[in-house]
Amino acid sequence: MAAHRRPKLLRIIVALAALAAIAVALWQLQLGKDGLIITHATVGQTPVTVFRLPSATKAPVVVIAHGFAGSQQLMQPFAQTLARNGYIAVTFDFTGHGRNPVTMVGDVDEPTRITGVLVDELGRVTDYARKLPQSDGRAAVLGHSMASDIVVAYAVAHPDIAATVAVSVFTRKSTATLPHNLLVIVGALEPQMLKDEGLRIVNQFAGSNAVAGRTYGSFADGTARRLALSSGVEHIGVLYSQDSMRESLHWMNDAFGRTGSGWIDQRPRWLALLFGGLIVLAWPLSKLLPRAAAVPMGASLSWKQLLVAAIVPAVLTPLLLWKAPTDFLTILLGDYLTLHFLLYGLLTAAILVLIRLRSRGTAAHPTRPHAQELAALDALPNPAHPRVAIAALVIAAVAAIAYNILGFGVALDSYLFSFMPIEPRIHLIAAVACGTIPYFLTAEWMAHGQGAKRGAYALAKFCFLASLAAAVALNLQKLFFLIIIVPAILLLFLAFGLISNWTYKATNHPLPGALANAVLFAWAIAVTFPMVIR
Numbered sequence: 001m002a003a004h005r006r007p008k009l010l011r012i013i014v015a016l017a018a019l020a021a022i023a024v025a026l027w028q029l030q031l032g033k034d035g036l037i038i039t040h041a042t043v044g045q046t047p048v049t050v051f052r053l054p055s056a057t058k059a060p061v062v063v064i065a066h067g068f069a070g071s072q073q074l075m076q077p078f079a080q081t082l083a084r085n086g087y088i089a090v091t092f093d094f095t096g097h098g099r100n101p102v103t104m105v106g107d108v109d110e111p112t113r114i115t116g117v118l119v120d121e122l123g124r125v126t127d128y129a130r131k132l133p134q135s136d137g138r139a140a141v142l143g144h145s146m147a148s149d150i151v152v153a154y155a156v157a158h159p160d161i162a163a164t165v166a167v168s169v170f171t172r173k174s175t176a177t178l179p180h181n182l183l184v185i186v187g188a189l190e191p192q193m194l195k196d197e198g199l200r201i202v203n204q205f206a207g208s209n210a211v212a213g214r215t216y217g218s219f220a221d222g223t224a225r226r227l228a229l230s231s232g233v234e235h236i237g238v239l240y241s242q243d244s245m246r247e248s249l250h251w252m253n254d255a256f257g258r259t260g261s262g263w264i265d266q267r268p269r270w271l272a273l274l275f276g277g278l279i280v281l282a283w284p285l286s287k288l289l290p291r292a293a294a295v296p297m298g299a300s301l302s303w304k305q306l307l308v309a310a311i312v313p314a315v316l317t318p319l320l321l322w323k324a325p326t327d328f329l330t331i332l333l334g335d336y337l338t339l340h341f342l343l344y345g346l347l348t349a350a351i352l353v354l355i356r357l358r359s360r361g362t363a364a365h366p367t368r369p370h371a372q373e374l375a376a377l378d379a380l381p382n383p384a385h386p387r388v389a390i391a392a393l394v395i396a397a398v399a400a401i402a403y404n405i406l407g408f409g410v411a412l413d414s415y416l417f418s419f420m421p422i423e424p425r426i427h428l429i430a431a432v433a434c435g436t437i438p439y440f441l442t443a444e445w446m447a448h449g450q451g452a453k454r455g456a457y458a459l460a461k462f463c464f465l466a467s468l469a470a471a472v473a474l475n476l477q478k479l480f481f482l483i484i485i486v487p488a489i490l491l492l493f494l495a496f497g498l499i500s501n502w503t504y505k506a507t508n509h510p511l512p513g514a515l516a517n518a519v520l521f522a523w524a525i526a527v528t529f530p531m532v533i534r
Helices: 002-031 072-083 111-130 146-157 192-206 242-256 267-286 303-320 334-363 371-379 390-415 423-447 456-474 482-507 511-528
Strands: 037-043 046-052 059-065 088-092 135-144 163-167 182-187 225-230
Touching: 002 267, 037 111, 046 072, 046 111, 059 072, 059 111, 059 146, 059 242, 072 088, 072 135, 072 242, 072 390, 088 111, 111 135, 111 146, 135 146, 135 242, 146 163, 163 242, 182 192, 182 242, 192 225, 225 242, 267 390, 267 482, 303 334, 303 423, 303 456, 334 423, 334 456, 334 511, 390 482, 390 511, 423 456, 423 511, 456 482, 482 511
Parallel strands: 059 088, 059 135, 135 163, 163 182, 182 225
Antiparallel strands: 037 046, 046 088
């Protein structure tokens, strides 16, 4: 009896610890907003958020723009840092992004083709910000990645912009004197070409000997230039780095002749605690799921079979899609990802069927060694199998999907990126799911079963990422921006792979975890990638 109680006690302790971590993280994240007045508005149809202290009257405004596939939430660290230091910080969702209902229009291969549209939108938001009652009329702009080019282009065309911060910059719009007071921030772990681009921009004023971390020119005449490297971060981490926050705050203070409290946003540790707590909480919660099968279900592949099932789709998918038309959804790059998931899943399913047929052939010749083949045959899906409880499968799948979408979705939408869909995006979730469901069903089935090989799941996910990398290499111009999201996909595979593994162990069936991951990925793709009418 005591031995039976110990696992249950451990689950209770883990659940309480996870809940405590989530509570502490939410409390600390909320502290960053305490004391700020945060208001929401629309400029035309562009969603806008204004951050300021109650005491911020007659203060400069800083308009903050997100990058490709981003949204206002990604830029909260900059907004709250600047607002708590006396500035009026304004974030917004670009056309086609986040909760902006306006779709990008045009025959585009990549988002840089609509620079003029985005620059005009930035201008409208900046005009709105400068007319706020608390504004003193002075303005600065800050943009990340795609938006770095947008803010530089806008500030060059509007020399009254007092300062510009370009994060992860790539632009050809800057000159030796415009935009005024330009700070370039690049993550130390970002590609070397971005660091070289930052030096090139600074060298337009400084000559050919500029170095990172040194300020050139003068704030008084608007020629100040600086390249700052944020230590230990890449393309997304640069948005949360204290180095990035500190450099931006000091730059604004120098440009506007102001001082602040020096408060710097420190959310990375609390975000890690929040999402870590949500992941860990899934383990004790998974124990509450009903068991759907008497024995572990799955393909039960041998290493030879597993390697074939994992590698062949990874090689064939990017080759078959290399020249295929993929402009069938109104989400830029999301249509290609949908097709990649779908074809990859269909190829994996075909290989699993061939393995089943071969196993049947082997079973007809008892003189052949066939133990693993028979195990794989026995474990293949059979709706009438008496060991599978359909009702339990449905309950487990609904519970797993709800935890992924609601448990993580609210936190993601509040602190990372726009996750709750607006009406024009709802049907896109169903469309993308037509690709993610076949992929995750076959990937989960392939990696599990009686006698499943340790490391099978990791191998399957590694091969998929390698396949996606090969697709980008084959069509770099069209798929370049997928490079940005590969680290995000890796993190999602790691986090939700753990959760689906716990779900599998509780239910003995890969279906609930597969469906939960498929819905999550379809949801994330449909709500983040820009909406475009080609």
